[in-house]
Amino acid sequence: xxxxxxxxxxxxxxxxxxxxxxxxxxxxxxxxxxxxxxxxxxxxxxxxxxxxxxxxxxxxxxxxxxxxxxxxxxxxxxxxxxxxxxxxxxxxxxxxxxxxxxxxxxxxxxxxxxxxxxxxxxxxxxxxxxxxxxxxxxxxxxxxxxxxxxxxxxxxxxxxxxxxxxxxxxxxxxxxxxxxx
Amino acid sequence: xxxxxxxxxxxxxxxxxxxxxxxxxxxxxxxxxxxxxxxxxxxxxxxxxxxxxxxxxxxxxxxxxxxxxxxxxxxxxxxxxxxxxxxxxxxxxxxxxxxxxxxxxxxxxxxxxxxxxxxxxxxxxxxxxxxxxxxxxxxxxxxxxxxxxxxxxxxxxxxxxxxxxxxxxxxxxxxxxxxxx
DNA sequence: CCAGCCTATATCCGTCCGATATATGCACCG
DNA sequence: CGGTGCATATATCGGACGGATATAGGCTGG
Numbered sequence: 001x002x003x004x005x006x007x008x009x010x011x012x013x014x015x016x017x018x019x020x021x022x023x024x025x026x027x028x029x030x031x032x033x034x035x036x037x038x039x040x041x042x043x044x045x046x047x048x049x050x051x052x053x054x055x056x057x058x059x060x061x062x063x064x065x066x067x068x069x070x071x072x073x074x075x076x077x078x079x080x081x082x083x084x085x086x087x088x089x090x091x092x093x094x095x096x097x098x099x100x101x102x103x104x105x106x107x108x109x110x111x112x113x114x115x116x117x118x119x120x121x122x123x124x125x126x127x128x129x130x131x132x133x134x135x136x137x138x139x140x141x142x143x144x145x146x147x148x149x150x151x152x153x154x155x156x157x158x159x160x161x162x163x164x165x166x167x168x169x170x171x172x173x174x175x176x177x178x179x180x181x
Numbered sequence: 182x183x184x185x186x187x188x189x190x191x192x193x194x195x196x197x198x199x200x201x202x203x204x205x206x207x208x209x210x211x212x213x214x215x216x217x218x219x220x221x222x223x224x225x226x227x228x229x230x231x232x233x234x235x236x237x238x239x240x241x242x243x244x245x246x247x248x249x250x251x252x253x254x255x256x257x258x259x260x261x262x263x264x265x266x267x268x269x270x271x272x273x274x275x276x277x278x279x280x281x282x283x284x285x286x287x288x289x290x291x292x293x294x295x296x297x298x299x300x301x302x303x304x305x306x307x308x309x310x311x312x313x314x315x316x317x318x319x320x321x322x323x324x325x326x327x328x329x330x331x332x333x334x335x336x337x338x339x340x341x342x343x344x345x346x347x348x349x350x351x352x353x354x355x356x357x358x359x360x361x362x
Numbered sequence: 363c364c365a366g367c368c369t370a371t372a373t374c375c376g377t378c379c380g381a382t383a384t385a386t387g388c389a390c391c392g
Numbered sequence: 393c394g395g396t397g398c399a400t401a402t403a404t405c406g407g408a409c410g411g412a413t414a415t416a417g418g419c420t421g422g
Binding site: 001096102103111122142143157159161167172 | 182187190193210211213214215216261262265266268269270271272273274275276277278279280281282283284285286287288292296299303321322323324325326327329330333334337338340341342345348349351352353355356
């Protein structure tokens with residue numbers, strides 16, 4: 001999904017500045033499956049403005065750079081709906097963690113243990129924040145559905161790490177012994 | 182993970198050409214969590230060659246461009262191990278599918294149904310290929326572990342789609358009715 | 363028989379990410 | 393009271409990367 005459509009999606013939920021849009025990809029409910037950087041957001045907002053899909057009103061701020069609040073227009077909502085009707089591309093997952101574990105037999109047990117401990121802690125942390133800040137009752141069905149799917153998948157991954165780590169550690173130790181022979 | 186390290190990882194499992202490396206990111210066991218394009222693989226192999234981390238022998242082929250078979254060197258293996266010891270960055274997930282479902286209330290029921298049907302079929306397809314082509318007994322523990330995690334997570338996502346789609350459809354229909362009022 | 367796909371290498375262009383620059387307010391700590 | 397670090401806020405640059413394209417011949421199926 002190109003950055004312009006992502007911005008339209010965020011703005012469809014409410015007016016925001018470029019900075020706030022960035023934050024919504026770091027902390028908001030979209031954070032777990034979409035990302036965009038300043039280097040793509042600011043040019044995207046400029047182009048959306050030029051095309052009339054958003055409007056921008058500058059909010060003068062006391063001794064700070066003007067905050068540029070963007071709002072989606074009717075044309076913007078139409079463009080968003082249009083983009084939503086296109087068949088989505090395949091999901092992309094990028095996990096350096098799994099790449100490292102893939103070569104577990106090249107790593108010492110201590111490193112593997114720390115790696116898995118850290119990752120389980122990360123999952124616990126995310127799950128806690130997702131269940132705390134839920135506030136789901138007032139959100140549309142799509143958001144609730146996506147939130148629930150995220151919870152289910154994260155729990156599943158955490159459980160797998162917890163339940164199979166010993167098998168991995170034993171197998172990796174075996175491989176190291178055989179390699180040393 | 183930069184493309185050079187990814188290439189070292191693939192070559193650590195056996196000699197390969199640039200084309201074969203690309204294929205291993207499309208079909209091989211790494212496919213589900215790493216990706217690289219020709220536009221990054223070929224320059225990466227050139228640089229790895231220059232740095233002595235891989236060696237290349239050209240295989241003359243009958244009426245075809247020479248196949249350049251790359252092999253990892255001892256220095257390359259050291260560089261790979263070094264990269265594996267660095268703390269991995271956070272996982273990245275990019276799902277246009279979830280982005281679309283997030284705005285389910287903007288889409289007609291027929292579109293949502295097709296979307297979810299297609300995605301469940303995709304999961305079934307991947308799960309089938311992952312269990313058929315397994316051949317796991319001869320693979321190192323790390324590969325088995327990562328494979329098992331992939332299976333678990335895909336099954337979990339498929340089950341969630343299957344078990345919660347009706348709730349989503351009902352909720353989205355509700356939202357459309359309220360918006361029309 | 364030939365259209366389309368597979369093997370195989372390579373490059374180009376546009377887009378995107380990460381780092382950096384700039385500017386200021388506020389909270390915390392010694 | 394001063395300074396360190398973090399949050400707000402916009403913007404740009406360089407390098408890395410992905411998708412499309414070019415080239416070229418072989419194999420396969422309708």
